[in-house]
Structure formats: C-alpha cells, structure tokens
Amino acid sequence: MTQPLWKSLATGAALPAAILALVLLMVVPVPALLLDIGFITNIMISLAVLMVALSAAKPLDFSAFPTVLLLATLFRLALNVASTRVVLVDGHQGAAAAGHVIEAFGAFLIGGDYVVGLFVFAVLMIINLVVITKGAGRVSEVSARFTLDALPGKQMAIDADLNAGLLTPDEAKARRQEVATEADFYGSMDGASKFVKGDAVAGLLILFVNIIGGLILGVISHDLSLGEAARTYITLAIGDALVAQIPALLLSIAAAAIVTRVASPFDLSGQIGSQFGQWRAWAPVAAILGLLGLIPAMPQSVVLPAAAIAGGICWFLRRRELAAQTAPPKIVASPEPHEIAWEDVCETAPVSLELGYALVGLVDEMKRAPLMARITAVRRQLSRELGFVLPPVKVSDDLALDGNRYRIRIGGVMVGDGQVWPNELLALAAGDTLEPIPGRACKDPSFGLDALWIAAERQVDAIANGYTVVDPATVIATHLNQLLTRSAADLFGLDEAQALVGTLKSGYPQLAQGLTPQPYPLATIAALCRSLLSERVPLRDFRALASAMISAGRPDMPIPELVEAVRRQLSGLIVQTIVPAQMPLPAVTIDPELEALLNQSVRAAPDATWPIEPDLARNIVAAIGEAVEPLLLAARGFAVIVSPLCRPALARLLRTQFTEVAVLSFLEIPDAKAVEIIATVGGRQEEPALPHPDQTEKDQ
Incomplete structure (x- = not known):
C-alpha cells in the first residue's frame, strides 16, 4: 500500500530541512534556552549512536554509521558556533548567560575552577584525539584496504558456491550485494574517521577562540578586570568545550567499536561475555590476586576481596559447565518415518559432479578451489559458444565412490566417469616422444588417449620428452566440457x-x-x-x-x-562453425548409388527414426569412419555432404559414433563457399561390403 503524497513529501523533505536548520544555527543568533535543548539533544543522539554500535552483531548492521557520524558532527559544530556567539556577546552577564547546560558543566564537572577545567579538557582531548580517534582511523584505513583487496576473492567464492549448487541465484545475488556494501562501508569509514579527528581539533581551536576573545571583550568592551574576565569567560569556554567534547568522545568510542567489530551471532556484550565465560581463564586471575594480597605492603582490604570475586566467578562458571555436561540431552522432535519431503526424492540440479573422498581437496576454498574456477570457466566459455546460459554444476562428495573416482550426471543420468590422482599430473603422449617416463598407465577420460599419471616433480622431464602435462582439475574440467557440449540439447x-x-x-x-x-x-x-x-x-x-x-x-x-x-x-552460420570464412569447406561425399539407396530407404519409411536397414547402417558407419579417421586425428574441420532427403537420417546415424562430424545437405552450402572434396564413401571399392541389390547379379 503506497503512502499518501503529503506523507511521502514530508518524509523526503525531513533530511534536507534538518541540514538547512544546521546551517541556520551557525548563522542566526539563538537564545540560551534553544542552546540548552540543542546540547541535550546532542548528548541523546550520541548515546543512541553508541548503543546501536555496541548492539550490532556485525559492522554492516549499522551501515548508515558514516552518514550518521557526519550529521552528528555537523550538529555539534553548529552548536559550538552558536554557543561561541552567545558566550562572547553575553558572557559578561554571568555563568548563566550561555544557558544552564554550559553553567552546569562548568560548575559541576570542574567545580568552578577554570584551571582544573583546562586540565580536565586537556585529558579528554588526549584520550579522544591521540588514543581513540587515531586508533580507529588506523583500523579503518587497514580494514578498507584489506576489504578491497579481498573483494575479487570473495566474488569468486560466491561464483564457486553458485556453481556447486550451494547457493541459489537469489542467494548469490544477495551475497554479492553484501560484499559490495561491505567494501563501500569500510571505504566510507576510512573517510569518516577524518571527521572525528577534525572534530576534536576543531573543539580545541574553538576553546582557544572563546578564551582569547572573552578576555579581550571582557577587558576592553565591558570594563572587567583581567581576573574577573578570566574567571567568567574561561569558565564559560571550558563548560562549552566539555559539553561538546563528551558527545564527541561517545561518537569516537562508537566509531572505534564499529571498525574493530568482528562478525558474530552475538552483539558486542554477548560476544565478550561468551569469550570471557571460561572458568580456566579466571582461575589464574584469582590465584595471582591472592598472592598479591599476601604481600604486606598491598592493601589487603581491596586485593583480597577482588581475589575472592575472581574465585567466585571461576567457581560459578565451572559449576555451570559441569551442569551442562551432565544435563540429559534434549529430545528434538523428528519427522515421522512415513513423512517424505519432495526434496528427498527430487534431483533439481541438471548437472552434477560427484567426487570421491580423495578429490574433495580440489574444491576446497582454502586451497583456492582450482576445480571450481575451471568449472566456472567451462560454463562461461560454453555458454558463449552455444548461445544460452548453461545451468550451474552441483559438486558434491560421494562416499560410495572410490577415493580417486569422479562421476558426471546430466539430467540424473550418468554420462561419464573417470579416475584422477589429486597429487599427480596426467602426461599425454600427443605425438612421438623422446623417451618414456615412469608413471601409472591409463586412458585419458575425455578422448581415450594413452596417458600416464606421473609425480609432480617429473613435470619438467615429461614436457622435455614431448608429453603434454595437465593437472587433475583440468582433466575433470575437460571431461565435463566434452560431456556438456555433447549433451547441450538435453540442457x-x-x-x-x-x-x-x-x-x-x-x-x-x-x-x-x-x-x-x-x-x-x-x-x-x-x-x-x-x-x-x-x-x-x-x-x-x-x-x-x-x-x-x-x-x-x-x-x-x-x-x-x-x-x-x-x-x-542458417547455412552461412553452420558452415562457419566448421571452417573459417576464408577457407574452403573440406567435404566427404557419398557415392551416387549409395546415396540413391539411402534416399530409397527414407522414402520407404519417412516417419521412422532409423529408416536405414541395420546391416547397411553398420557398413556405412564403418566406411565413413575409415574415410574420416585421418581428418579426426588431425583435428581438421570437415562435413559429410549428402542429399536433403537423407541428411537427417544419416546425421542421426553418425551421431551415435562420431559426435563431432557435421552432416550437411548440398542445399546448406552457401553459393559463394568453395568446397574441397577430400573423400567419397561408397563406389567400387566399398561394393563388396554393401548389400546392394545389383551386387548378386554382378558376382554371378
């Protein structure tokens, strides 16, 4: 339900109106009563900010703190300007001329002695400026730098969790927003700490202005003696400085508490209480205090009660721990055995990668998760090539698998598996090698090539001898890439x-x-x-x-x-995926007699999924495999070109054996595309292997 227009305007205009009021407070003279209200409001705001900062479980729970700190600082400075005007104009009338709040601070906190007030103010300034503000500023600077440096790693960790199926897209989006907000917060706090430091310096300068200006005005304009002017104006200046410095000290403590906060499920008091609630920490405290109380020069009336209090805390915490250990376990109501949730029986991840226990380290974030980074790269590259976003890959461990085995499922169906050794490297003999190297013989799970698993220290020797060496994460990612490409239609x-x-x-x-x-x-x-x-x-x-x-x-x-x-x-696009535009298309054609036989089979059963007779189909696959084997070994792009009528049937047939062979009809060849015929399947050399109806008559 939307708010009324007047309420929306009032809400939106509240903050600009408050800023304008601060500016007017600096320029327009205000009465002493309004100053009293402003000082009490300033103390109230500072206390509220401090309480919110101490109650925050993590810094981002008070993400508006930098802006609140700026506005509170401006409000206090505006009050300083207004009080300075009142002190200098009406200070000769007495201690109550600048309002009762300043009078109370001057009389109660410093006892009317302005010399004591100067020392008290100096101590507060040292605590605020040298200790709290400087430390908080340094922590803010370091936190901002570390947060910005860690931002790419956190984003990669979120992508890894998303790819592993540990996060939903909405949860990943929320996590990314939280990481960005955290970086913005610490960057803002690095600048906001300068406000606190500048505010402390401004309070010191305003004090000097009030003292010097008051002495000059009291002696020259109001005919006061130097002692009377010093007693009146310095007391008012000290009271004004203290009434502003105490809220400033509260805000400095709040800023330091925020920037030094560590994320925890508790607020600050709960976190400190949980970490100090260990009896083992209080036992030596009680013992040391008890030993100090035995020293004759020590005030036993103070030290021994403190030792007793520490011992009582230790005894109470120890008793509570023993009670928790001996308490009967809580009975948690479990669902009835006959109650089954849909999540227990439904597999929602389209793609999943199951790892044996020895391969879990490949997805360990503490080790930079090499496998997760490669899976993300595979998804990104394939999505760009295929033209649609591939679903995330859910990565999980499976104790039923052998330690070094992995299994890939697409749509719940296992489409591939393999075995890798996480601490070794896979050496592929891409061609002639100079000399063999020792290793565990195996087959590359992606392409079935002969390979060796070798120790990591033999990598240089293997490369020098002509081997191609890849790490285990790359082996799994390459296998996944091949299966995702082959199963793109299923996804x-x-x-x-x-x-x-x-x-x-x-x-x-x-x-x-x-x-x-x-x-x-x-x-x-x-x-x-x-x-x-x-x-x-x-x-x-x-x-x-x-x-x-x-x-x-x-x-x-x-x-x-x-x-x-x-x-x-789409003929131009299809051909371009096979060979570049400037190169001719290598083509494997079908003998006209064989092609006519294929067309006849398709016409006889136009709606059949497999219209080609089984023996003929086996012979065709064998003949095409023999013709295209050199091209496949050379990783050369080519296409089998047939008539439009039999193209779909032949494409389905070859797809079962040769997933990378493209089958085109001659109508799909662009007019301007050059074609290079490199082989013809069928003809006289293949006639004995084909059950052609005229073959029997020729043999007879």
Missing part, C-alpha cells in the same frame, strides 16, 4: 527458450512479437533449438534463427521439416 528447455525470447524482446520487440506466441508456441521454439544443438549448431545469433523461423517455416509444419528449413536459412 535446453522451456526456461532457456523463454530467456532467449525475452532477450530478443529487449532488442527486437517486433521480431519477438512476430515469433511467439503466434505463430510458434514456446514448446516448438524449444524443440527446434534442441534439434539444432544436437547437431552442434549454436544459438548465438537467435535473431537470425527467429527470422529464419518466420520466413522459412509454417505454423503447421512438423518439427523435422521446420528444422531442415531453418538450417537452410
């Missing part, structure tokens, strides 16, 4: 589709309006995107994808036909 759903459409609306609202909900519902868009991702077509240019759906598709078109129509519109 894309309605929420991701809605996010893409929402981003499109912010930049191209008319295009988004023409895309969904008419003519295409969100489910159709998600299905299309999953089909493209399954063939490693990125969604980075969702604007082009949306334009292709609108221009090339129809609302009643089946999803497979819509996918093929959109692919033809």
Whole structure:
C-alpha cells in the first residue's frame, strides 16, 4: 500500500530541512534556552549512536554509521558556533548567560575552577584525539584496504558456491550485494574517521577562540578586570568545550567499536561475555590476586576481596559447565518415518559432479578451489559458444565412490566417469616422444588417449620428452566440457527458450512479437533449438534463427521439416562453425548409388527414426569412419555432404559414433563457399561390403 503524497513529501523533505536548520544555527543568533535543548539533544543522539554500535552483531548492521557520524558532527559544530556567539556577546552577564547546560558543566564537572577545567579538557582531548580517534582511523584505513583487496576473492567464492549448487541465484545475488556494501562501508569509514579527528581539533581551536576573545571583550568592551574576565569567560569556554567534547568522545568510542567489530551471532556484550565465560581463564586471575594480597605492603582490604570475586566467578562458571555436561540431552522432535519431503526424492540440479573422498581437496576454498574456477570457466566459455546460459554444476562428495573416482550426471543420468590422482599430473603422449617416463598407465577420460599419471616433480622431464602435462582439475574440467557440449540439447528447455525470447524482446520487440506466441508456441521454439544443438549448431545469433523461423517455416509444419528449413536459412552460420570464412569447406561425399539407396530407404519409411536397414547402417558407419579417421586425428574441420532427403537420417546415424562430424545437405552450402572434396564413401571399392541389390547379379 503506497503512502499518501503529503506523507511521502514530508518524509523526503525531513533530511534536507534538518541540514538547512544546521546551517541556520551557525548563522542566526539563538537564545540560551534553544542552546540548552540543542546540547541535550546532542548528548541523546550520541548515546543512541553508541548503543546501536555496541548492539550490532556485525559492522554492516549499522551501515548508515558514516552518514550518521557526519550529521552528528555537523550538529555539534553548529552548536559550538552558536554557543561561541552567545558566550562572547553575553558572557559578561554571568555563568548563566550561555544557558544552564554550559553553567552546569562548568560548575559541576570542574567545580568552578577554570584551571582544573583546562586540565580536565586537556585529558579528554588526549584520550579522544591521540588514543581513540587515531586508533580507529588506523583500523579503518587497514580494514578498507584489506576489504578491497579481498573483494575479487570473495566474488569468486560466491561464483564457486553458485556453481556447486550451494547457493541459489537469489542467494548469490544477495551475497554479492553484501560484499559490495561491505567494501563501500569500510571505504566510507576510512573517510569518516577524518571527521572525528577534525572534530576534536576543531573543539580545541574553538576553546582557544572563546578564551582569547572573552578576555579581550571582557577587558576592553565591558570594563572587567583581567581576573574577573578570566574567571567568567574561561569558565564559560571550558563548560562549552566539555559539553561538546563528551558527545564527541561517545561518537569516537562508537566509531572505534564499529571498525574493530568482528562478525558474530552475538552483539558486542554477548560476544565478550561468551569469550570471557571460561572458568580456566579466571582461575589464574584469582590465584595471582591472592598472592598479591599476601604481600604486606598491598592493601589487603581491596586485593583480597577482588581475589575472592575472581574465585567466585571461576567457581560459578565451572559449576555451570559441569551442569551442562551432565544435563540429559534434549529430545528434538523428528519427522515421522512415513513423512517424505519432495526434496528427498527430487534431483533439481541438471548437472552434477560427484567426487570421491580423495578429490574433495580440489574444491576446497582454502586451497583456492582450482576445480571450481575451471568449472566456472567451462560454463562461461560454453555458454558463449552455444548461445544460452548453461545451468550451474552441483559438486558434491560421494562416499560410495572410490577415493580417486569422479562421476558426471546430466539430467540424473550418468554420462561419464573417470579416475584422477589429486597429487599427480596426467602426461599425454600427443605425438612421438623422446623417451618414456615412469608413471601409472591409463586412458585419458575425455578422448581415450594413452596417458600416464606421473609425480609432480617429473613435470619438467615429461614436457622435455614431448608429453603434454595437465593437472587433475583440468582433466575433470575437460571431461565435463566434452560431456556438456555433447549433451547441450538435453540442457535446453522451456526456461532457456523463454530467456532467449525475452532477450530478443529487449532488442527486437517486433521480431519477438512476430515469433511467439503466434505463430510458434514456446514448446516448438524449444524443440527446434534442441534439434539444432544436437547437431552442434549454436544459438548465438537467435535473431537470425527467429527470422529464419518466420520466413522459412509454417505454423503447421512438423518439427523435422521446420528444422531442415531453418538450417537452410542458417547455412552461412553452420558452415562457419566448421571452417573459417576464408577457407574452403573440406567435404566427404557419398557415392551416387549409395546415396540413391539411402534416399530409397527414407522414402520407404519417412516417419521412422532409423529408416536405414541395420546391416547397411553398420557398413556405412564403418566406411565413413575409415574415410574420416585421418581428418579426426588431425583435428581438421570437415562435413559429410549428402542429399536433403537423407541428411537427417544419416546425421542421426553418425551421431551415435562420431559426435563431432557435421552432416550437411548440398542445399546448406552457401553459393559463394568453395568446397574441397577430400573423400567419397561408397563406389567400387566399398561394393563388396554393401548389400546392394545389383551386387548378386554382378558376382554371378
């Protein structure tokens, strides 16, 4: 429910009006009664600030303290200016000329003796300026520097917890806001400590102005003797200084308490009480005081009661500890065995990484969590390449696993596992090596290459002998990267589709309006995107994808036909993901007779998921595998080019064995793109392996 307009205006104008009143207080003469009210208000505000500072569980609980300190300091200085005017103008009339508060401080605290008042004020200034203010300023400066230096590490720790599934996005956002607020707070406190120091110096200067000005005015303008002028004006000046210095001392204590505060679930008194509530600390105190009381020169009437009090505290704390240890345990009501929560049976993390107990150190924040940093880098890079934000990876330990094993699940299904040794390095024989090195033979979990687990001190020798050496965190992150890339379609759903459409609306609202909900519902868009991702077509240019759906598709078109129509519109983007724009496209083609056989199989069962006859499918996979093996080993980009009719069926077939092989139709090749045919599958050399219907007649 919104506030009325007049109340909103009054609330918003309160602070500017108060600042304006402070300025007027410095300029406009005020009566003594108003000064008394102002001084009492100043003391009340200082006490309230001190109590709030002592009650805060952590510094950010009083995040407004720097601004409050500034306003309280301005208020006190304004009162000093107003009281100085009253003291110098009406001070010759007596001690009550500047108000009863100043008179009371001058009479009660210093007994009317201005010499004593000068010494008392000097002591207060030393305590405030030299001890409290200087120490608080130094702590504020160091805290601000350390907080700013630790800011990147705290942000990385929040990202690591978010990736591990320990935080929800909202909790991570709140944590980031708290870290930023903490940095701003300590930076502000570093500057606010200068206010406290300047206020103390200003109080000293104002005292000198009041004394010197009062002596001159009393002797010259009011015909007072030097002794009478000194007794009157110095007493008023000291009372004015003390009535301002005591609230300043309270604010300095509050500032020091805030900047030296350590985060705790208790307030300051509770924290101190919990840490001093140990009987072992009070036992030696009682013993030492008792020994001091036995010395003849010591005042036993004071020392021995103090020893008895310390011993009583020790006895009380010890008795309370024993009572807590022998107390029966509290019975906590547990849920009934038949009550099962949804969280107990639902796996909400789309991607999870389970580690054996020996691998927990890879995600330990005290060791800078090398694995978490690499997982974050993998998610960021893949999200940029695929065109949508990959979900966080939930990292957890699993005691059922062997100590050095890990397991990766996507959508609750285990898609990969492996074994790493956290204190060793993986050496991959990328090519010819000079000489073998000792190590534990294994297979690289990402690509199945021959590798060795070697001791860390052999890293230099392995690199010198031609090995590629990687650490355990990189091994797991590379394996995760490969599986996430392969399973990108499984990670894309309605929420991701809605996010893409929402981003499109912010930049191209008319295009988004023409895309969904008419003519295409969100489910159709998600299905299309999953089909493209399954063939490693990125969604980075969702604007082009949306334009292709609108221009090339129809609302009643089946999803497979819509996918093929959109692919033809995105041909330039698809080819560019295989080879750079300036290079020709290496192509593997299909023999015309074999291609005709594939087209015939698709026409015979157009709606079948696997229309190709099993024996023929095995022979095709084997023949294409033999043709493309040199290209795969050389990590060279290429595409298998076939007719549009059999392209989807052949793509699904090859995807089971060769996840990185792109299958294109000749309609998906841009007109300006040069094609380099490097192999042809089928023909005379493959005829004996293919069950072609004419083969029997030729053999006979």
